[in-house]
Amino acid sequence: MTDGVPATDRAGAPPFAMTGGVVRRDGREVLSGVDLRVGAGDVLAILGPNGAGKSTLVKALLGLVPLAAGRTEIYGEPPARFRGWRRVGYVPQRLPMGGGVPSTVREVVASGRIARRSRWLPALVTDRAADRAAVDRALEAVGLAGRARDSAHLLSGGQQQRVLIARALAGEPDVFVMDEPTAGVDAASQAALAATLRGLADAGRTVVLVAHELGPLEPLITRTVELEHGRVARESARDMTGRMTGSTAGSAAGSAA
Amino acid sequence: MTEMLQFDFMRIALVMAVLIGLTAPAVGTFVVQRRLSLLGDGVGHIALTGIGLGLLTGSSPVLGALVVAVLGAVAIEVLRARSRSGADVALALLFYGGLAGGVILTNAQGGGSSLQSYLFGSISSVSASDLYVVAALAVVVLGIVAVFGRELFLLCQDEEVARAAGLPVRFLSVLIAVTAAVTVVIAMRAIGLLLVSALMIVPVAAAQQVTRGFRSTMLLAMGAGVLSAVSGLAASFEYDLPPGPSIVLLALALFLAAAAGGTVVRRRRARRAGEVVPGPAGPGERPRVDAEAEVISG
Incomplete structure (x- = not known):
């Protein structure tokens, strides 16, 4: 994956660049030396069986899980020093229940604007209007405008997933990182997700998503990386003719079925 | 009611009850959502050592409690963040050690009877200068909730998402623990250290039975907190009961009423939602989404 572009070139630094990423949990290697570079405008799917390390990989890219070895950068900065979080929208696997205090759909989605707001400066009227407009747009994009005042936890799993995506949309980031947005999601929500993703791809946004299987998202994906046992087993990218062509990573060839 | 207003100490205690009723549930909403319901309890145990130190050194017990409670809260947060497995026992050691x-x-001080009043609350001992301290602390706590509310909401919702939004997660975690500790000190004179966290938790538990949002839960919990604190205080004056337990029992009664009411509300809401459940409302179907909005708001 060393393609000669210096990773320290901050101006043109890619959204994510990981080299030799190793993550250990309880003495076991969950990621064992992953090289991954995500370019601006990529719509990358991270595939693989359960326990292959897909979620760990995206969390490590964001610095949510520490690396035991190797390094990773977000727009040219290690996560601990990265300050441009408003450029990143993270969509976790699920909406945690927490202690059971309810939140409305609108409250959850509006919290996606936090990275854009200063804590100390009082919000100007125009800021508030911009926040409201962005939240409205995000809710409409995922088809939940009519549910804004409902309790988010009482929605179906697929609708909750759309709420989480809307939260990331509301922040208007450049990069979206989605952890299994399609897992356990009904057909309607899958269609809504595909339409949202198409909009993002057309707008030139970068998307990294973890998926078990792609389903209706397949035509939107420009690259795939397949993990097995914490290593990149296969990669593929869409060529000029729109077909996916892949390669099997040499280091993991032995374990590839 | 008018009779008890003739007494100076009751007027002071009533103002205090209102302040406690507002602050404890406001902080409690975050504490409950963060699954730290026992944090207030632990801080209350630890604060007792601060009271003992305050009495022993001849300085203010409230000040002693404040310092030790805040240090204890920071220690709890550090333990919680550091280790997942050992924290449980470490916290228990801290709590029991504090108690x-x-x-x-306090015994060494010969303050056996004042111990009772700190454990379960006492209103007659509250002075005007106590009230000023409590009022100042209440302003601090409510200010923190106002300034950091949005960030604390996201932190309590999902810590990883908060971190990926660039929030100072460690600072905010300590902030919420310290705010809870200050709240414990605010409420300890009236309610007592052993029951203080009940007023952080029970009104929130009551409110969330009938609300749909975080903000509405907090506001309703604050209302329930003031209601139970003031009426509990009145009851304790009227029937010569200890104030803390009266307040807590009234808050629990509100919880039971809300739980019963909430079941009805939810059933009705579920029935209504069943009629309006949105179908496959993709982004390309805006007219339909608008129609839905009308049905729901109408």
Whole structure:
């Protein structure tokens, strides 16, 4: 994956660049030396069986899980020093229940604007209007405008997933990182997700998503990386003719079925 | 009611009850969502050592409690963040150490009866200067909730998402623990250290039975907190009961009423939602989404 572009070139630094990423949990290697570079405008799917390390990989890219070895950068900065979080929208696997205090759909989605707001400066009227407009747009994009005042936890799993995506949309980031947005999601929500993703791809946004299987998202994906046992087993990218062509990573060839 | 207003100490205690009723549930909403319901309890135990130290050194017990409670809250947060497995026992050690230490220290002072009043609350001992301290602390707590509310909401919702939004997660975690500790000190004179966290938790538990949002839960919990604090205080004056337990029992009664009411509300809401459940409302179907909005708001 060393393609000669210096990773320290901050101006043109890619959204994510990981080299030799190793993550250990309880003495076991969950990621064992992953090289991954995500370019601006990529719509990358991270595939693989359960326990292959897909979620760990995206969390490590964001610095949510520490690396035991190797390094990773977000727009040219290690996560601990990265300050441009408003450029990143993270969509976790699920909406945690927490202690059971309810939140409305609108409250959850509006919290996606936090990275854009200063804590100390009082919000100007125009800021508030911009926040409201962005939240409205995000809710409409995922088809939940009519549910804004409902309790988010009482929605179906697929609708909750759309709420989480809307939260990331509301922040208007450049990069979206989605952890299994399609897992356990009904057909309607899958269609809504595909339409949202198409909009993002057309707008030139970068998307990294973890998926078990792609389903209706397949035509939107420009690259795939397949993990097995914490290593990149296969990669593929869409060529000029729109077909996916892949390669099997040499280091993991032995374990590839 | 008018009779008890004739007494100076009751007027002071009533203002205090209102302040406690507002602050404890406001902080409690975050604490409950963060699954730290026992944090207030632990801080209360630890604060007892601070009271003992305050009495022993001849300085203010409230000040002693404040310092030790805040230090204890920071220690709890550090333990919680550091280790996942050992934290449980470490916290227990801290709690019991604080309680035992407090009892020994107040005893050494010959303050056995004042110990009782700190454990379960007492209104007659509250002075005007106590009230000023409590009022200042209440302003601090409510200010923190106002300034950091949005960030604390996201932190309590999902810590990883908060971190990926660039929030100072460690600072905010300590902030919420310290705010809870200050709240414990605010409420300890009236309610007592052993029951203080009940007023952080029970009104929130009551409110969330009938609300749909975080903000509405917090506001309703604050209303329930003021209601139970003031009426509990009145009851304790009227029937010569200890104030803390009266307040807590009234808050629990509100919880039971809300739980019963909430079941009805939810059933009705579920029935209504069943009629309006949105179908496959993709982004390309805006007219339909608008129609839905009308049905729901109408």
